[in-house]
Amino acid sequence: MKYEPPKQTVSVSALLMNEKDEVLLLRTHWRSDTWEMPGGNVELGEPLDKAVCREFLEETGIVIRPVGITGVYYNATKHVLSVVFKAEYVDGEIKIQPEEIKEARYIALNQSNIDQYITRPQQKSRTLDAMKSKCFIPYETWEVNPAYNLLSRLYNE
Template identity: 50%
Template sequence: MTYIKEVYTIKREQLEELTRFFHREIYSIHIQDGAQLIGRWVSEEGNKVTVIWKYKDNEHEQRIKAMLEEETLDDFYLKCERERLTSTEPFPSAYHSAKHGMAVSGYITNEKGEVLLVRNVHRSDTMEMPGGVVEEGETLEEAIHREVLEETGVTIRLNGITGIYQNVTRGVTCVVFRGDYQSGDLTPAEDETAEIAFTALTKANIAQWITREQFRSRALDAMNSNYLPYEAFRVRPYELLSRYEVKQEV
């Protein structure tokens, strides 16, 4: 993630006009393209406005910057100072209490039919399917590609969704994809993945590998390959990003 802090020195009498322009033009362009406004503040004297934006990466930041070239704030400020920030927390979302979280997990098989399993550092008592939290602005599909690559070092091809699982206690819903190994060498993520392996997973031996019941049920459902429909889309205007149809494999 990329964080940018902007500090505008303004004339106090222009604050109200600047705020209207900001929400009508600047904010709307950012949000429609998936950026997040962390916050916007004005100094006690009313002559400085501070804005902090969150972007997916530097490329995302530059794309929005190009979109804003015609929507300049030059008429409203006397000086602008821009600074790139880095979060001190490996998982910045840990500072914020979300109403509900979304996660993804992947039942990934190789050409031998073996299943990709990982042992996470913070859950060392069990193997499990790779996955993690969906970041803001990501589709579920983008998230599972990223998580599998980050945790295991491999790229995958997705076939569809096999189940949806809700942890009511922790407020997290996990969507499980099934897919195939495409390329890459098994490489553990530093400080996250303790072990990675393609395993000859079966209904008979699954409890030996996946010891936690909630993770085991997801893998068992994925073995049956009964797929659910899935769509990812944007609005204003409507744009279909991807879709998986319902299908069953025998």
């Protein structure tokens, strides 16, 4: 029997809050029934912290800096591993690509009103976890050929 490597997708998203503690959420055309954090699939060989910055910029026009991972989630049906970051604003204004994103805006989101915006339970738990998170999971990107080279590290002390 020939070994077949697992076929799984890795996705990333990020929670970004403004100075009013509002959360930047968006609606896509293919999931317009719910709001969600900006993000998307990681490309082959792409570091997770770079992927979340790229996806966030593509979907919102905003440059972010990831500060830590708030959760890791797995969709057993679709074989998708999702990593959620908390991020800080760096630059830019909301500017969407209308062929992919229907709407993006900051929302005053909390436990009592979240169901009005986020209708999918897995998106709701990820968003609430990220909003409540005070400490983060360490994250590193390494290059190990030919020598060990640390490319990036996120760690909240």
